[in-house]
Every structure is written in structure tokens, then in C-alpha cells.
Amino acid sequence: MSSPVSSPVITRFAPSPTGYLHIGGARTALFNWAYARRMGGKMLLRIEDTDRERSTAGAIDAILEGLTWLGLDWAGEAVSQYGRVERHREIAEQLLAQGKAYRCYCSPADLDAMRAKAEAEKRPIRYDGTWRDRDPAGAPAGVRPAIRFRAPQEGETAIEDAVQGRVVIPNKDLDDLIILRSDGNPTYNLSVVVDDHDMCVTHIIRGVDHLTNAARQMQIYRAMGWRVPHMSHIPLIHGADGAKLSKRHGALGVEAYRAMGYLPGAMRNYLARLGWSHGDDEIFATDQLVEWFNLEQIGRSAARFDFAKLENLNGHYIRHTPDAELLAQFIDFLPHAEGGKSLLAQVDDAMMAKLLRAMPGLKERAKTLVELMKNTGFLFAVRPLALDDKAALILKDGGREAIAGLIPGLETTEDWTALALETAVKAHAEAQGLKLGKLAQPLRAALTGTSTSPGIFDVLEVLGREEALRRLRDVL
């Protein structure tokens, strides 16, 4: 039992390990985490693995890894719901003993028939209460019964929800749900209530898809005489077309976002703004989120997932992350990126130094780490460089001559720094009566093999005198 006075806020994230941690789940976790932090409480993690058929160890790993990547930590060990089945059975038996539940001898086939009939007669599809008041003595031999909760049939059940407001559901629309399967295993609605109670959860924050369950769970809380936690049912995230999230739209595991080069900080910021707001604030650090986060400002309508905005935000985070830190994140990211491992294998101390020096120019031009990785291409490239079409054209179209004219001046440049090189090249341009672009683009083509890159003088500097001059001569 929780203490009556100023009990600490305890939230929980309770995913079922039947797949990866998808974006909706990630946001639910974020809200639970942020709220717990805001209130000085803690978030627990419970794996809802009572469905032995569909739960996998791989999914559990993916969820834990996803949360960790996102920087969302939880208090204590993750709780396995399945590990608590005995306790769940105990409560089911208790309910049974108190007459608040009863044995149902209907077979799955019976129930299918019941549903089919209801559908044919255009009646709501619900359990018809066949065994609700029937004497178990008349039970068919050899049939193992399930245990059903004896739900109130009259009146209504109201949910006081911090997000949805007061939601009232007529009890006649809630049937007698099975709490213990005929094989003796508990079902979700029973397990959740028992666990949330036993774990002293004070605030439940989850998707609205659980709203109806909330009503059934409330009835179980009442039957047990337990205190009902505060509820917040947050709206779902939809795809760009407004329909259910599909793989194309973002119903990917968070590891996919990681592989696409999004920063965890940017993800947190983006996810926080999906359904929650703090005035006109768009970009805020996680500390700020924790300080501001509340339940009142969570909206009630579903939000569409918008990659363009995520990308913009991610670009902002990349640009504003200090070079060394960003480099560290980039290195961590490489193993998760397509083609990143082979690149990582080429990273030695010298390359790290180059990457660090190139980072200011690189991060200005990347919205994702994947883009940043692509833009490091000129650093990893080996001579003679492969030229793309545009670069080849630039060199063909007077570029070679421009470079030939430039080399002597570069060779004699004492100080191989962006600043000195810029001075030298500009002086040459002026002397020859050329626009800077007529020299810069050929340099870029020869130095990077492409027509776009960071500032050309930075490229020259980062590459170093020897390598840069070699690349230039290669092209003549």
C-alpha cells in the first residue's frame, strides 16, 4: 500500500516485447520519463511478456537498447510481467473466491459462434454471460474453464483522465473479460492492474488505445479495493497521410532512426513537441523539457509524424553540438550506419584529427549523420580520385588550366592554413582577372571529386599540403 501523504510520483513504461521499440512507444516512454523527473519521482520499466507465443528476447533487447540510446533511464531492474504470474493467479483466485469472478466453460469455438451470431444479428459483439450465473455443476466434462471477471452490468464507469478529461463508458458496453485463461495464465488487463498496484505506480501515462481498457481495469481496482492511479491517455502518432503509422511513415524501431543519423537529443525534442507544447517554444534541451513538462499541456488530437521537421531539428542539433562531442557521436553512429563499418575501420588517429578539423565545415552542411558521413567522403577518398559528372565537367571546361596556373602559388605558400591559402588564391584571382568561383570550383572538383563541399580553403587546409597538391597534380 502506498503512503497517503506526499507519496513520490512513480510512472512506468510497459511495452510488450513483440517487436522493436516504435516511435509511439518511444514518445510514451519519454513522457513517462519526463513527468517522473519533473516531479522528482521515478520511472519503472515493465516488460509485458505474458503472451509467451509472441514475446521474444530479441524484442526485449531492442527495447532496452532503444531506450538507452534515447537517454531514457528507468529505476531498478526491468520487471518481467511473466515472472509474476503466480501473483496474478492468486488475485484471480481471490476474485473467484469472493464471487467477483466466475468460471466460464465456453470453448473458443463457442465464443466464435457467439461472435458470428451477434455480428449476423448486428448486435454488439460481447460475451453473453452464459456462465455468469450458471451452476458450475452443469459444466461439460473435460473442459478446463477460464475465469471471467464479473463486471457490473448497470451504470457506468468514469475515468478521470488528466489528458482526456472525464470519460464515461456505459457498463453495458463492457463485458465480462477473461482474467485467467483456461491454461492458467493471466491476461493483460488483470496483470496490468496487479502489477501497477504492487509496483506502487501513481501515474499511468500510455496511449489512448488503452482508454477502454482503463475502464475495465478500473472495475478490477474497485473490486480489489485498490486505489486507482492517476491516468493520462495520450493521443497516438499517425503517419504523414493521417492514417495509421506504417513502416513507410515512421513506424520504425528507434534503431532505424539511429541508423538514419538522428541525434537522440533531437529525437527527444521532436517527440516532446508531438502532442505537447510549451507556448511557442520549439527548440529546447532535455533539461528544459524536464523543467517544463506537464500533463495539462498534452493535447487530445493525434499528431502526424513529419520527417521534414525532424530533419530540420536534427540539423539544428548537429550544428550546435560542439565539434569534439559531435565527432564522438559520429563515431558511435558509424557501426549503425549503412556502410559505416568499413569507414570506421579506416579511422585512425590521423583521420580523427582530420575529422575534428573538418567538423565545423561538415556540420554546417548536414541534417543527419548519414549526410555528414557522405560529406566526409573527400577525407577518406584515395588518389587518384574518382570524379563525378559535374566535377569532370568543371575540370574539362577550363578547370585544368585554372589549377595549373594555381599550383605554383600554392606550392610556395608558407603557411598552409585556410586563411593564408585564401589570401594566396584571391591574390592570384585578382592578378589574373578571374572571379573566385573560376578557381574555387576547379579546386573543389580536383580536391573532392565533387562539385559541393565545405569551404574550399578549409578543404585545402584539412587535407594538408602534400595530399592537396598531389590531388591537384593528379588532375592535370
Added chain:
RNA sequence: GCGCCCUUCGUCUAUCGGUUAGGACGACAGCCUUUCACGUUGUAAAGACGGGUUCGACUCCCGUAGGGCGCACCA
């Protein structure tokens, strides 16, 4: 079919009866410029529809339409 929920620019949202309905992303245009970006200036862009209530509705109520979620011996 039954129940519940939702509806402000293309998208995310602010507004908690009185605003020229604000911001952000995206779009478009300009500036900056050695490319690409960044940055910067500006433009277009919204209260689903119909009734009420009120001196006054985006805001409150009802209805309609559209959308979402739920209705398993899944979670």
C-alpha cells in the same frame, strides 16, 4: 454495428469569450556567397460544416460530416 475520442495554415502547434488568430517546419521570393549549406529579410497559407448561447465566439452547447481508437483465452 456498438462505445469512446478528435477536428486552427500542407504539417506540428499557441490561443484557456474580446488578438490585425501568433510561432515553427515546409513552400515561394530576395539578400549573403567560391559550391552546397548556414544565416537573414519578406510573401502566401488556418478556425470542417450547420445551428444555437452571448453585447461578443476558434474558444461554451447541440447536430452533421470526416478521421482515430476500442470491442480476443493479444498486449
